[in-house]
Amino acid sequence: MTRTIELKIEDVAFGGKGVARDAGKAVFIPFTIDGERVSARIVREKKQFAEAELVEVFEPSPERARPECPYFGRCGGCSYQHISYSHQLELKARQVEQAMRRIAKMPEPPMRPIVPSPLPYGYRNRITVHAQDDVVGFYRRDVHELMDIAQCPIAMPEANAALAQLRATRPRDGHYSLRAHSGPRVFAQTNDAIADAIADFIATVLAGNNGLLIDAFCGAGFFSKRLAPQFERVIGIDWDRFAIDAARKDARPNETYIAGEVTVELAKASRSGDLQIADQQNRRSGDRRSLDEWTLIVDPPATGLSTEMRHAILDSPPGNMIYVSCNPPTLARDLAELQARFEIVSVTPFDMFPQTAEIEAVAHLKCF
Numbered sequence: 339m340t341r342t343i344e345l346k347i348e349d350v351a352f353g354g355k356g357v358a359r360d361a362g363k364a365v366f367i368p369f370t371i372d373g374e375r376v377s378a379r380i381v382r383e384k385k386q387f388a389e390a391e392l393v394e395v396f397e398p399s400p401e402r403a404r405p406e407c408p409y410f411g412r413c414g415g416c417s418y419q420h421i422s423y424s425h426q427l428e429l430k431a432r433q434v435e436q437a438m439r440r441i442a443k444m445p446e447p448p449m450r451p452i453v454p455s456p457l458p459y460g461y462r463n464r465i466t467v468h469a470q471d472d473v474v475g476f477y478r479r480d481v482h483e484l485m486d487i488a489q490c491p492i493a494m495p496e497a498n499a500a501l502a503q504l505r506a507t508r509p510r511d512g513h514y515s516l517r518a519h520s521g522p523r524v525f526a527q528t529n530d531a532i533a534d535a536i537a538d539f540i541a542t543v544l545a546g547n548n549g550l551l552i553d554a555f556c557g558a559g560f561f562s563k564r565l566a567p568q569f570e571r572v573i574g575i576d577w578d579r580f581a582i583d584a585a586r587k588d589a590r591p592n593e594t595y596i597a598g599e600v601t602v603e604l605a606k607a608s609r610s611g612d613l614q615i616a617d618q619q620n621r622r623s624g625d626r627r628s629l630d631e632w633t634l635i636v637d638p639p640a641t642g643l644s645t646e647m648r649h650a651i652l653d654s655p656p657g658n659m660i661y662v663s664c665n666p667p668t669l670a671r672d673l674a675e676l677q678a679r680f681e682i683v684s685v686t687p688f689d690m691f692p693q694t695a696e697i698e699a700v701a702h703l704k705c706f
């Protein structure tokens with residue numbers, strides 16, 4: 339039997355749901371904002387927590403905003419269009435900080451201010467839509483059912499133009515990746531302005547470094563190519579052969595791209611002496627400049643670093659490391675372990691995905 343209860347929203351958790359308490363038990367309610375009083379219908383009850391659907395907002399938050407998308411609330415893509423953009427930023431910054439405190443066990447996480455997206459809407463340079471039985475669009479939030487979508491307000495106009503064109507052809511059933519830019523069909527960062535902001539941030543942080551740079555999970559070399567002029571040598575590793583082919587195309591003489599699994603290739607680089615040479619130089623002189631000589635960037639998928647990868651990094655630690663993450667909980671889990679050899683110098687959230695619950699964050703680590 340379902341029950342409807344009145345709740346005061348205390349916070350918005352990572353993932354986008356408001357959190358309230360009912361007789362001490364956490365209740366998660368989508369489309370609510372911290373500070374609001376709402377009524378909600380319990381739809382799933384577990385021992386530790388319950389999930390509810392919003393029925394009515396009695397006391398709306400001053401941060402409540404009008405969603406720009408007619409599909410918002412039904413479409414599975416966005417969770418935050420009902421929240422003002424400035425408050426979305428506050429929530430995301432807080433969620434990253436909480437992950438650092440709770441999962442990475444950092445009492446005072448070295449947080450830097452969140453970097454906002456210049457475009458809160460119209461920023462996505464690619465969307466993947468699905469076609470089935472003449473319906474073209476995205477899956478619904480609550481059930482595995484396709485919704486017909488004419489336009490997506492968080493996508494760039496060029497991506498929406500590609501959607502209109504696709505719809506006009508009445509496409510065959512399947513998945514279609516629509517891109518605002520031409521180029522190789524390999525991983526590319528979703529929000530151009532924020533991707534540039536992350537690359538600029540990394541270049542600033544690594545300004546004094548110039549020896550060997552390893553860009554693990556390099557894709558087509560988005561970070562390594564920008565940094566190659568300042569380093570003696572750059573090695574990019576990715577298991578996507580097409581991304582590596584694209585990276586090799588315009589590579590400078592000091593850039594090497596390897597198609598392979600990162601942990602395996604990192605171990606090979608270590609055996610081949612690349613990392614030991616840098617490490618021995620570090621040990622011999624002991625000064626900070628040469629300690630910075632081998633540098634590592636990791637930008638793994640949402641699952642974060644594998645146990646083997648974390649051990650490989652701890653066994654042959656770089657002087658400086660940049661960890662680009664699209665999933666704060668796995669970032670925090672990995673930082674918890676890496677703190678054994680590294681000082682966490684800073685953690686900076688970047689709003690790569692406005693209106694959605696997703697968060698990008700970049701950590702700078704220094705070996706001690």
Ligand SMILES: C[S@@+](CC[C@H](N)C(=O)[O-])C[C@H]1O[C@@H](n2cnc3c(N)ncnc32)[C@H](O)[C@@H]1O
Binds near residue numbers: 575
């Ligand atoms: C988040 S993307 C980052 C791409 C790149 N840094 C960029 O900015 O374009 C993650 C990349 O890691 C690659 N990848 C995932 N797991 C991998 C693994 N175990 N070994 C090698 N590459 C992997 C994927 O092919 C993908 O290109």
